[in-house]
């Protein structure tokens with residue numbers, strides 16, 4: 001059983017490192033090292049800690065049995081839409097249930113919202129498979145992922161259980 005708890009500011013440096021490594025491994029083969037480097041430069045511990053204070057946001061970490069953080073999820077309601085903005089599990093904990101535990105924590109936290117949406121870059125097949133398994137369906141195709149232009153991206157969405 002993976003243990004999940006709310007992230008605190010004290011986790012920020014470890015989460016920033018996890019996030020940067022995950023972007024480099026996962027996205028460089030899909031969108032190129034240059035675009036990834038631009039994005040990763042913004043993942044400082046200060047920024048990740050500041051994101052905790054954004055209105056209507058929640059962040060969770062999964063805890064590795066041997067100590068340390070094995071995964072991170074960040075969600076936020078923007079303009080009335082709940083977005084799962086970040087979900088990253090350390091490679092040595094993928095396939096362990098950590099991702100599902102983080103997803104459950106987010107969904108339980110936002111009970112009462114009608115649905116949850118996310119963006120995933122086309123070709124990130126493992127993530128897409130994970131989201132499909134968790135009830136997400138294709139809602140829209142876009143040519144940008146967040147602020148990164150020229151990246152074929154899927155918007156996926158699922159309803160949330162009624163509270």
Ligand SMILES: CC(C)(COP(=O)(O)OP(=O)(O)OC[C@H]1O[C@@H](n2cnc3c(N)ncnc32)[C@H](O)[C@@H]1OP(=O)(O)O)[C@@H](O)C(=O)NCCC(=O)NCCS
Nearest residue numbers: 022026087088089094095096099119120125126127129130
């Ligand atoms: C996306 C992520 C959180 C999912 O967590 P996970 O622990 O890997 O997920 P699971 O192992 O439970 O599920 C992944 C599914 O993809 C399958 N899979 C594994 N490798 C795969 C691959 N190369 N291509 C397609 N599917 C793959 C798994 O078999 C599993 O499906 P199954 O349970 O039906 O067998 C994790 O892979 C991750 O952190 N990836 C890097 C960051 C990322 O891409 N985040 C998403 C941003 S949108």
